[in-house]
Amino acid sequence: MQQLTEIRWHARAGQGAVTAAKLVAETALAADQYMQAMPEYGPERMGAPIKAFTRISPEPIDIHCNIENPDVVIVLDDSLLDIVDVAEGLVSDGAIIVNTCTPPDAIKRALGLADSITVACVDASGIALDTIKRDIPNTPMVGALAKVTGAVDIDSVKSLLEKTFGKKFGQEIIDANLASVDRAYEEVKAV
Amino acid sequence: MSKWDISDMGSWKSSQFPLGAVIPDAGNSRDYVTGGWRSMRPYRDPETCTQCLLCWIVCPDSAIRVADEKIADDTFNFDHCKGCGVCANECPVEAITMSPEGCELPGVK
Amino acid sequence: MPEQKTVATTGNSVVAEAFRQCAPDVVPAYPITPQTTIVEEFAKFVAQGRVHAEYVTVESEHSAMSACIGASAAGARVMTATSSQGLALMWEELHIASGMRLPIVMANANRALSAPINIHCDHSDAMGARDTGWVMLFAETAQEAYDNTIMSVLIAEDPEVLLPVMTCLDGFITTHSIDRVQLMDDESVAGFVGEYVPQNALLDTDNPVSHGNFAGLGGPYFEFKRAQREAIDRSKAVVERVGKAFSDLSGRPFALIETDMMDDADVAIVVIGSTAGNVRHVAKQMRAEGLKAGVVKVRCFRPFPHAELAAALSSVKAVAVLDRAESFGAEGGPLYLETRSALYDLEHRMPVVNYVYGLGGSDVKLELIRSVFDDLSDIATGTPALHGPMYLGAR
Numbered sequence: 001m002q003q004l005t006e007i008r009w010h011a012r013a014g015q016g017a018v019t020a021a022k023l024v025a026e027t028a029l030a031a032d033q034y035m036q037a038m039p040e041y042g043p044e045r046m047g048a049p050i051k052a053f054t055r056i057s058p059e060p061i062d063i064h065c066n067i068e069n070p071d072v073v074i075v076l077d078d079s080l081l082d083i084v085d086v087a088e089g090l091v092s093d094g095a096i097i098v099n100t101c102t103p104p105d106a107i108k109r110a111l112g113l114a115d116s117i118t119v120a121c122v123d124a125s126g127i128a129l130d131t132i133k134r135d136i137p138n139t140p141m142v143g144a145l146a147k148v149t150g151a152v153d154i155d156s157v158k159s160l161l162e163k164t165f166g167k168k169f170g171q172e173i174i175d176a177n178l179a180s181v182d183r184a185y186e187e188v189k190a191v
Numbered sequence: 192m193s194k195w196d197i198s199d200m201g202s203w204k205s206s207q208f209p210l211g212a213v214i215p216d217a218g219n220s221r222d223y224v225t226g227g228w229r230s231m232r233p234y235r236d237p238e239t240c241t242q243c244l245l246c247w248i249v250c251p252d253s254a255i256r257v258a259d260e261k262i263a264d265d266t267f268n269f270d271h272c273k274g275c276g277v278c279a280n281e282c283p284v285e286a287i288t289m290s291p292e293g294c295e296l297p298g299v300k
Numbered sequence: 301m302p303e304q305k306t307v308a309t310t311g312n313s314v315v316a317e318a319f320r321q322c323a324p325d326v327v328p329a330y331p332i333t334p335q336t337t338i339v340e341e342f343a344k345f346v347a348q349g350r351v352h353a354e355y356v357t358v359e360s361e362h363s364a365m366s367a368c369i370g371a372s373a374a375g376a377r378v379m380t381a382t383s384s385q386g387l388a389l390m391w392e393e394l395h396i397a398s399g400m401r402l403p404i405v406m407a408n409a410n411r412a413l414s415a416p417i418n419i420h421c422d423h424s425d426a427m428g429a430r431d432t433g434w435v436m437l438f439a440e441t442a443q444e445a446y447d448n449t450i451m452s453v454l455i456a457e458d459p460e461v462l463l464p465v466m467t468c469l470d471g472f473i474t475t476h477s478i479d480r481v482q483l484m485d486d487e488s489v490a491g492f493v494g495e496y497v498p499q500n501a502l503l504d505t506d507n508p509v510s511h512g513n514f515a516g517l518g519g520p521y522f523e524f525k526r527a528q529r530e531a532i533d534r535s536k537a538v539v540e541r542v543g544k545a546f547s548d549l550s551g552r553p554f555a556l557i558e559t560d561m562m563d564d565a566d567v568a569i570v571v572i573g574s575t576a577g578n579v580r581h582v583a584k585q586m587r588a589e590g591l592k593a594g595v596v597k598v599r600c601f602r603p604f605p606h607a608e609l610a611a612a613l614s615s616v617k618a619v620a621v622l623d624r625a626e627s628f629g630a631e632g633g634p635l636y637l638e639t640r641s642a643l644y645d646l647e648h649r650m651p652v653v654n655y656v657y658g659l660g661g662s663d664v665k666l667e668l669i670r671s672v673f674d675d676l677s678d679i680a681t682g683t684p685a686l687h688g689p690m691y692l693g694a695r
Contacts, residue, residue, distance in 0.1 A: 022308070025478045029308040037308075038477035041334075041419070060480075062577035064473050066663045205526035210462060211401030212515050212524050213500045217508035 229274030375501025398433030403456030420661020565594025
């Protein structure tokens with residue numbers, strides 16, 4: 001396994017990027033890994049572009065600085081592609097996962113990314129609307145992350161979802177979320 | 192005297208003082224002689240006094256002496272009377288008068 | 301050793317957990333970013349009946365510390381939390397708490413001071429309070445914040461000490477980041493901190509006492525301050541003893557200063573708080589590249605471990621001190637002044653340089669730390685050391 005995986009999340013405030021970053025952190029913990037998850041704090045309001053960060057490592061993590069060269073970038077809202085440099089600092093063999101209906105090769109061209117970078121696209125909002133019945137793309141995006149990078153394990157994600165959501169929600173909502181993770185895992189397309 | 196003996200406090204070392212400047216005993220203000228602050232001295236005329244005890248109630252320093260539910264003959268505890276004049280002001284029959292201090296008082300510097 | 305639960309959560313959340321486990325009688329607090337979630341979570345524990353504390357919602361931090369003082373004098377175990385402007389507003393009460401020898405424990409989420417307004421991490425708030433007579437511990441991680449909080453209760457209440465303790469964690473970096481933390485079970489913490497037996501409790505009506513007394517002109521004020529100095533000097537051994545006991549219980553190390561790779565170090569960085577991790581990370585890289593780099597992390601700032609620091613640094617060729625706070629007009633930042641003073645009596649004095657870094661949450665990039673080690677490497681081989689603090693990464 002890779003020593004340290006650094007993930008940067010781009011989203012709009014209210015889309016659940018922090019919750020997703022936390023879910024990834026807890027999944028990592030379940031796999032006995034070390035993790036950090038930190039939102040970038042500032043004056044925020046619903047809909048404003050925000051960033052969040054996750055580090056995962058099999059070893060204790062010493063560093064406490066911002067992530068400038070992420071291995072993985074996750075974009076929860078494709079309208080951000082026009083206004084934020086989402087690929088900024090991405091490592092040369094990194095991956096970028098976007099919630100969009102646009103195919104990955106078009107995104108790759110639009111962002112002018114090198115061939116060495118993996119671009120993966122999934123209609124997480126569509127999947128969320130189908131399954132959870134609300135546009136909450138964060139959970140399916142974690143499924144896509146599991147498929148594209150292997151940084152988290154799909155089964156751990158699902159068992160953790162079951163455990164944490166089980167305290168708050170009924171079985172129907174849990175099943176919908178699990179289905180959204182599975183579908184994103186299956187449907188994500190990468191180039 | 193309170194049970195907290197502070198008679199040689201002037202020679203105490205830092206470790207001998209109670210923690211955090213606490214006074215570890217109640218009622219020790221009796222040991223603190225404040226009569227020397229007085230510039231006006233009260234006098235009670237026993238002939239005019241009706242023994243209503245109002246002066247005893249209002250004295251902020253509890254310096255009016257009472258014996259057998261009556262104002263005592265040696266009315267004022269001059270160790271603690273600061274000469275504020277509240278008693279004279281409140282007396283309904285003007286039995287207490289204030290006059291400038293000037294005499295020698297035992298126990299008061 | 302009791303079994304511990306490993307969780308993924310924030311620094312503030314584990315400080316709130318430590319508060320609950322230490323079972324304070326009274327917690328007066330006023331919310332301020334980035335401390336807010338500590339008191340929010342603690343208030344929730346009270347509402348849920350998971351801790352039997354009087355949670356007092358006050359109208360300011362001035363009132364919060366005043367209420368802490370009153371409750372502590374009454375004989376309660378008292379805890380609170382604040383940050384930045386809140387700590388600044390408490391300033392006069394900080395002196396009263398220590399002068400009255402009240403063992404209050406306060407978490408401080410380190411944040412910059414206005415102006416201009418900033419909500420992010422630096423140590424200006426705590427460093428501004430460094431001479432208020434409080435014992436001060438600093439955490440590098442959420443784990444240390446949790447551990448320090450529990451230890452603080454026992455340190456504060458030790459009969460040899462009876463002083464308030466401030467336990468500091470870096471705003472946002474530690475308070476709001478999710479980190480991997482081991483938590484003790486409630487019984488183990490309860491057993492460790494024990495029951496608080498107050499001295500001179502106002503509510504002990506069988507033994508009436510008076511607090512907050514006058515010791516003015518001709519009175520023993522000077523002697524009381526001396527007693528306070530003696531108490532904080534004694535607290536050093538107590539911090540070590542409590543740290544050792546907690547280490548034995550938790551399996552996690554504690555020392556007044558924690559050293560990494562110092563045995564054969566040629567150059568060293570002295571640092572406080574979360575940046576210690578960044579420095580350790582870069583020091584390992586520098587080692588791989590041939591520079592004998594070491595790290596000294598100060599975990600207990602008051603009482604300041606002068607002798608330990610001097611011993612740890614005695615054989616290095618150059619030292620850099622990183623300050624996340626200014627001491628405007630002084631020769632350097634607060635940690636630098638302490639460190640340089642600690643090294644004055646060494647037989648062979650080495651160059652000691654100062655870097656002010658990360659003010660207002662300015663990111664502590666690894667290349668900045670690397671540049672400090674590069675400077676140290678030059679100084680150790682004869683380049684003259686620069687005087688006065690250098691602003692690391694500021695334009």
